[in-house]
């Protein structure tokens with residue numbers, strides 16, 4: 001959320017609204033019942049040391065007022081009824097305005113941000129539910145709570161309990177109360193909830209969540225009835241197509257466990273606006289911009305889903321023989337590329353791979369490995385060539401050395417945030433396929449790619465992990481005859497910074 005708030009200059013408005021600063025998360029989850037923490041300031045890939053716990057009504061008004069101030073025409077109490085589809089392209093919408101009149105609005109592009117209603121998404125694309133995440137939430141708000149102490153005061157707290165897990169979110173909202181307290185349980189209990197009633201089911205579950213109960217304290221007063229929501233884990237086939245972009249819940253939603261919903265919705269809206277601006281500025285780019293958005297959305301969804309399954313399954317031993325946890329114990333490594341990667345990284349790649357991006361993630365890997373239930377014994381299949389490579393660092397290549405690109409050479413797109421445009425970039429990507437410990441939001445803002453100058457790009461195209469350095473130099477100088485790089489020394493100068501940056505390693509010969 002923070003990059004978008006910063007770009008829009010809305011951080012101060014959020015402070016003035018009195019939103020609690022969210023500095024991390026506390027979990028009672030995994031191998032033992034001791035609380036453990038993730039502090040945003042210590043998490044290298046997060047863009048900021050804090051976020052905000054927002055009251056949505058107040059927050060949405062801040063965003064809406066800002067949109068108005070930037071020149072957006074806002075129609076309140078209008079309801080989109082039908083997308084306008086001409087020859088497979090969305091060209092606008094029909095809506096009912098506040099006076100009940102039917103209005104047709106044509107547009108070059110339409111962003112569907114209608115949440116789960118997904119007014120355009122439902123007609124333009126297919127929705128698929130995640131069968132392993134058929135969840136139900138029961139939640140309410142409290143006042144006069146005791147709260148957490150010290151550095152945990154601004155944290156969301158997540159405590160697993162036999163029938164699911166609780167969130168405790170400090171709100172400090174005039175309208176809602178001081179804390180939001182919700183239980184996420186499963187559709188397995190639909191009948192029990194109906195028979196007992198939501199209140200009784202919720203209170204019984206709360207009695208089995210001692211840490212959260214302690215934080216609520218004896219004086220707490222619930223100030224709203226229990227709300228119920230269910231069945232929210234879905235995605236769509238394609239988050240963008242001719243004339244349309246789906247942003248936020250209109251495209252996909254996974255689960256509240258990672259508190260990603262609002263920030264991903266905002267990042268998606270922002271990303272869609274950059275793609276549309278790019279297409280309007282340069283119409284030949286429309287297809288690339290649409291594909292960039294749709295592909296990144298899919299990747300982001302898959303990375304987050306893999307991590308979520310991994311996280312749920314990592315709490316299995318905390319509540320043995322409980323229906324909810326048994327149903328979520330299943331973690332299939334063959335399907336969960338992210339988790340598979342995490343294990344192979346942890347055991348083999350990270351200690352041997354000095355890539356700066358991976359090095360930054362080591363403490364987080366270690367923390368999750370220590371806290372969650374997964375054991376390394378669970379890996380019973382080879383996990384790809386990353387694991388078996390024998391790689392080493394060097395600051396100078398010898399003739400017989402076989403250099404290897406530490407990552408993948410790719411041509412991709414990146415945001416130019418100042419110009420609000422997509423820009424082509426060629427370089428080394430280091431986020432591999434689905435790095436589950438990376439920031440999911442990075443996908444919506446463009447891939448982690450270290451840009452290369454043309455000469456370095458041309459040189460690395462010859463680095464295939466099989467050829468020796470002398471053979472590469474020979475081919476490069478032959479191809480650049482008459483240019484600046486006539487000899488090995490000149491070519492070495494091109495590769496030297498890449499060796500120093502660890503974008504190029506050496507493979508030891510067997």
Ligand SMILES: Cc1cc2nc3c(=O)[nH]c(=O)nc-3n(C[C@H](O)[C@H](O)[C@H](O)COP(=O)(O)OP(=O)(O)OC[C@H]3O[C@@H](n4cnc5c(N)ncnc54)[C@H](O)[C@@H]3O)c2cc1C
Nearest residue numbers: 079080113114115117137232248249256259260261262265
């Ligand atoms: C149990 C639960 C707990 C959650 N907890 C968190 C959390 O702690 N943190 C977090 O970040 N996220 C959380 N989320 C997710 C979060 O609420 C959503 O991801 C987020 O609200 C998505 O924002 P959105 O703008 O895409 O959709 P919404 O917030 O649903 O907004 C959609 C808007 O579109 C409007 N609309 C709908 N249909 C039409 C129409 N036909 N015409 C015109 N307007 C229309 C609606 O009135 C609404 O204003 C939680 C979700 C659930 C289910």
